[in-house]
Amino acid sequence: MAEATISSLQHDLKRVIPNLEISQRTADLEQHARDQSAYAAVLPDVVVWPESAADVSALLRFANERRIPVVAWGAGTSIEGNPIPVFGGIVMDMGRMNRIVALHERDFQATVQPGIFYKDMNRELGRNGLFFPPDPGANASVGGMLANNASGTRTVKYGSTRDNVLALEVVLANGEVMRTGSRSVKQSSGYDLTHLFIGSEGTLGIITEATLKLYPIPTHFSAATAAFPNVEAASEAVFEIIASGLEPTALELLDETAVEIVTAQTDLILHPGPNLFMEFSSASLAALTETLPIVREICRGYGSVSYRDGVGRNERAALWEARHSVFEAQIRHFPGQNYIVTDVSVPISRYPELIRATHKLLDELQIHGGMVSHAGDGNVHTTAFFAPDDEPGKARALDLSDRLVDLALRMSGTSTGEHGVGLGKQKFMLHEHGETTLGLMRDIKKLFDPNQILNPGKVLDLPPSYPARNP
């Protein structure tokens, strides 16, 4: 946007919504310029904090008339550039819309605003013995989880965010407020617009309310770790645990490098080498104590060199704290380096094959960084580190990402299991979906957002009619 337009923007916004908090302070602009990825920061022109669907509606009507880009902001923890305002404009921080609007305890549902952070929400819900299971490592907002279709350690049992949403309130690009879905767990009425918005990364509408499915917190937990001589053996054990019907609550694989980094940076004591982190839960202690020996046997059958399990919340808390710290621990381990995080996912039967191929590629391309995997979902992340001036290192990291996507697609998988398309995965969209499907996605975007004001430059390669800040 031109300088004169930018300086009058704050004034015009105040006129439209007199009580709206608006900032053009450098610190606020910088805080909303980049996510947790290594993509370049781009400053928005203003940051605003709406407090209601009515505020969001007035903002979008205003922005749509003037063709000003609008990017919703949750917690900024994305790792694919999803909320970076690459065309500048307005960043709409949803943090003030952070209430649990209604708890439908006897239906195991809650209606919430999008700015609530999921850890805060689960703390509140926990007082009623309930929780919302998708568990991304970072303290994401519910709006960001919905928009990215986040998953996490518990997806293997409870599904992704998409599987746990019943209804939405959404503000469209022209400011109209719409509702989708209902509170019935079975819904067969018309096209499923609820799930069209999930995973749309704020490119089709701004979510202002969501009704989520909740679950009772299980009474008994156990956590187990098993170390293996190599990742192939660990991945075969993963397949066997799933195939045996044991229904883990979480089943994660860390390779040797990731284990080395976690061991160096946390109090967790792990046997060196690839490790499986597992959790099982049950309403009865007896069921749980029957499960663990079977898991131990399966691990032994695939040559585990160490196996530890324990029943109770403390064991479990320590394990998942360490698991969730892996990303930051790796960044601390490679200080000042840039990185590319991969996120491919395949059907579980192809998982051991994907793990074998991933490790071969890591060796062949001499990648620095570890591999962590939501193994039970067939979802693998590698983080490839390279120095900012190391062009060959960057080329190798990009090559790794391209080759992993190619492999995953050939295995009937996807280029992104949970981080979303953002900036980095757009180049794979044609390969993954084909011309007809991608063409329909473009048509849907044009239908919902004809002036392309909503998070332009993301998901689809549709160039808007205004210039990019970061072409």
Ligand SMILES: Cc1cc2nc3c(=O)[nH]c(=O)nc-3n(C[C@H](O)[C@H](O)[C@H](O)COP(=O)(O)OP(=O)(O)OC[C@H]3O[C@@H](n4cnc5c(N)ncnc54)[C@H](O)[C@@H]3O)c2cc1C
């Ligand atoms: C250490 C670490 C670990 C992670 N682990 C996982 C993991 O295990 N699984 C996983 O899935 N992800 C993981 N992530 C990625 C990230 O946490 C998720 O993608 C999360 O869903 C992003 O939420 P957010 O609130 O930070 O959203 P943001 O990054 O702020 O925004 C994400 C997208 O949502 C849009 N958006 C935000 N609010 C709304 C709204 N109300 N309406 C419409 N669009 C909106 C934004 O425009 C943007 O496109 C991890 C990230 C980190 C840093």
